[in-house]
Amino acid sequence: MALLFRSFFATAVTGQFMMNSKGLPTNGVQGFMKHLLMAADHVKPTHIIVCWDMGSQTFRNEVFNDYKSNRNAPPVELIPQFDLAKEVAEGFNLSNVGVVGYEADDCIGTLAKLHRSERKVSVLSGDQDLLQLLDDNIDIMLLKKGFGNYQTYTKDLFVEERGITPEQFIDVKALMGDTSDGYPGVKGIGEKTAMKLIQQYQDISGILANLHELTPSQRKKIEEDLDMLHVSRKLAEIHCEVPLSVSVDEARWEHVSHDTLTLVDELELKVLRRFLVGSNVLSASS
Structure with missing residues (x-):
């Protein structure tokens, strides 16, 4: 969600909503996927899972009724891109995860803590709250301004710096x-x-x-x-005990298939298509 919002507002400020022929705005989705795929090319992961918020109400609203109540409603051009982003991620064979009543951060924390003993975990976000998840086998990649710019924290670096x-x-x-x-x-x-x-x-x-x-x-x-x-x-505190049922095998990352371009063309994601054709992400696939 952090990457989707960031991508939307980066172009919405100049009115570049990138409407397709059906009148559907795609600016946030295209930027989100570009951020994700560039990070995948940078990290070369074996698995990728994308975590989503599933509505504005979570258990934190029961603890504090005004939690996030100060936030404005999302712009009308962004609202249809929530479902579109999940559709496109799924079209790229990425695993979407979200649980009603919990935030995406809670899902991220649960998965990171669950898998840290078996594999290295890298978390990509623009949200510094996730730094609390840093551990011996968990790194946090904070997205900086622009594409492909990261400030990567390890547990040791965080302790040394702060x-x-x-x-x-x-x-x-x-x-x-x-x-x-x-x-x-x-x-x-x-x-x-x-x-x-x-x-x-x-x-x-x-x-x-x-x-x-x-x-x-x-x-x-x-x-x-x-x-x-x-x-x-x-x-x-990020809740790291969300009831999740995620198959690691289904989250395996094998680069982008050329067949994915069909979906990109159907949705008229022209900026994303140009990126894919000119990047290592697509050329590395079979």
């Missing part, structure tokens, strides 16, 4: 909140202070056990927002 563990990143998020997801954390505590507190006291429990050591201002803010702090902690 001075906290991936798991502690959840507590940092709980303290500082997330304006994008609509939960406040502790009002008045930003990222810098949150990082400092977690580095010093390890986790939220450590902070609460040592409130007397904090500045009067910090102590007051946390005490006044204690309930929201605990709620924000639940919202910030």
Whole structure:
């Protein structure tokens, strides 16, 4: 979803919705597939799974009613591309995964933790929240501006750069909140202070056990927002026990078949077709 939204808004800002002859906008789908296929060519994976949000309501809305309520409804030109993106991914023999009541991030976390003991896992997204999933056999590829530009984090690099563990990143998020997801954390505590507190006291429990050591201002803010702090902690953590039934064999990646061009032509995905014809992704296939 992060890649689809990113691709849509990158071209929608100039009105380039790339309508096909049926009046269906395709800009988000074409950019999404280009991002995915370029990452596949970069990583050379044995398997690929694409995870999707399945509606706006998840278990987090039961924890906090206003979760993501600050977000605007998606543009009308994007709405039909949700199903189209899944159709195109399936046409490229990619496995689509999504579970009602959970976010795509939860599915990603569940699959990453499930398979890390058997194989190297690389997660592609533009969402830094996924950094909490970093582990000995899980890397996170954060998509930077443009196509094919990644900032790849390993667990060791994250610890070295930020001075906290991936798991502690959840507590940092709980303290500082997330304006994008609509939960406040502790009002008045930003990222810098949150990082400092977690580095010093390890986790939220450590902070609460040592409130007397904090500045009067910090102590007051946390005490006044204690309930929201605990709620924000639940919202910030990716749920890694989603009930999934995914066949690894069905997720095997064998490059792009030339037959896929038929689907691309039927849907008039001209930008994607030009990319495929001129890329290693297609020429590497039989």
